Amino acid sequence: xxxxxxxxxxxxxxxxxxxxxxxxxxxxxxxxxxxxxxxxxxxxxxxxxxxxxxxxxxxxxxxxxxxxxxxxxxxxxxxxxxxxxxxxxxxxxxxxxxxxxxxxxxxxxxxxxxxxxxxxxxxxxxxxxxxxxxxxxxxxxxxxxxxxxxxxxxxxxxxxxxxxxxxxxxxxxxxxxxxxxxxxxxxxxxxxxxxxxxxxxxxxxxxxxxxxxxxxxxxxxxxxxxxxxxxxxxxxxxxxxxxxxxxxxxxxxxxxxxxxxxxxxxxxxxxxxxxxxxxxxxxxxxxxxxxxxxxxxxxxxxxxxxxxxxxxxxxxxxxxxxxxxxxxxxxxxxxxxxxxxxxxxxxxxxxxxxxxxx
Numbered sequence: 433x434x435x436x437x438x439x440x441x442x443x444x445x446x447x448x449x450x451x452x453x454x455x456x457x458x459x460x461x462x463x464x465x466x467x468x469x470x471x472x473x474x475x476x477x478x479x480x481x482x483x484x485x486x487x488x489x490x491x492x493x494x495x496x497x498x499x500x501x502x503x504x505x506x507x508x509x510x511x512x513x514x515x516x517x518x519x520x521x522x523x524x525x526x527x528x529x530x531x532x533x534x535x536x537x538x539x540x541x542x543x544x545x546x547x548x549x550x551x552x553x554x555x556x557x558x559x560x561x562x563x564x565x566x567x568x569x570x571x572x573x574x575x576x577x578x579x580x581x582x583x584x585x586x587x588x589x590x591x592x593x594x595x596x597x598x599x600x601x602x603x604x605x606x607x608x609x610x611x612x613x614x615x616x617x618x619x620x621x622x623x624x625x626x627x628x629x630x631x632x633x634x635x636x637x638x639x640x641x642x643x644x645x646x647x648x649x650x651x652x653x654x655x656x657x658x659x660x661x662x663x664x665x666x667x668x669x670x671x672x673x674x675x676x677x678x679x680x681x682x683x684x685x686x687x688x689x690x691x692x693x694x695x696x697x698x699x700x701x702x703x704x705x706x707x708x709x710x711x712x713x714x715x716x717x718x719x720x721x722x723x724x725x726x727x728x729x730x731x732x733x734x735x736x737x738x739x740x741x742x743x744x745x746x747x748x749x750x751x752x753x754x755x756x757x758x759x760x761x762x763x764x765x766x767x768x769x770x771x772x773x774x775x776x777x778x779x780x781x782x783x784x785x786x787x788x789x790x
Contacts, residue, residue: 472676479672480665494656500547501652504539509644513635521629529624532559533613536573545578545738550655553755559632564623566756567766568616574738574770575608585713586732592720593728596789604733663746695782696730709735725790730782737774
């Protein structure tokens with residue numbers, strides 16, 4: 433008589449216990465507190481809807497993403513990328529870093545952070561950048577404001593503080609393009625190498641100009657609908673959940689205290705972190721002349737970055753995972769490192785440099 437075969441039953445795993453807990457909790461909620469579950473979904477929807485619809489689908493930000501991709505692709509078609517390599521190759525050779533790490537930062541200044549990832553990710557791979565160099569590129573990109581509109585409004589706000597605009601812009605936007613790759617290559621991301629300009633391929637495509645424009649418009653729309661909006665919905669859905677269960681307010685208060693300690697005006701700083709740096713610059717413009725110049729300059733530097741947090745934790749990982757060798761976790765980690773470096777930059781410039789330029 434053959435031995436009795438094993439029934440194949442598995443032992444319970446931790447995630448199955450969690451699943452049973454969620455099933456029972458959901459059933460209990462439906463039976464005894466049906467309004468709680470309905471309120472949870474309502475809170476998430478109310479948090480996500482105005483951001484996705486009013487800002488991205490029907491607002492200027494969504495259109496700016498599409499236009500930025502068009503502008504970026506046209507600049508690439510007109511030889512902009514190859515020119516950047518020639519400009520930055522000597523400096524990056526001296527630092528023993530692939531010059532491609534600068535590309536997303538410059539595209540970010542001129543266009544949009546999402547367009548920068550879409551365009552620069554493939555460029556980095558074609559330039560044979562190591563994974564460490566691709567992470568350096570992401571962290572450096574976070575040092576630049578996420579749209580040209582943010583930069584222009586910020587200049588008006590900065591002028592209203594009475595500070596000398598040129599040294600602040602130089603120290604906060606252009607110096608980090610060199611300083612951040614150097615620091616990261618000597619500390620966290622050391623797998624870098626010197627690349628001669630002759631080793632790099634040409635990056636100017638041969639596509640017809642009119643086809644470039646229409647293809648870029650299609651590409652920008654796909655980026656908006658398939659990457660950015662889903663990422664934003666996830667991040668703000670989590671915030672809506674935290675608000676509903678009552679733990680978001682303490683987190684928000686902690687952010688306010690942190691910003692004040694870092695010499696950043698709290699109200700506009702929170703706008704940069706959670707909503708829109710462009711909106712933060714517009715609000716800073718209204719109050720810049722009436723607040724401590726250190727707070728105003730610190731807020732300018734913070735807004736001149738890859739914020740809000742939905743970009744750091746949603747859009748950057750999704751975009752770079754799709755268009756580079758990095759995973760979502762690797763891209764997110766690099767973005768967080770870049771954001772921490774940006775906070776330090778805002779504090780140093782706001783607290784120590786401002787008295788010398790006002």
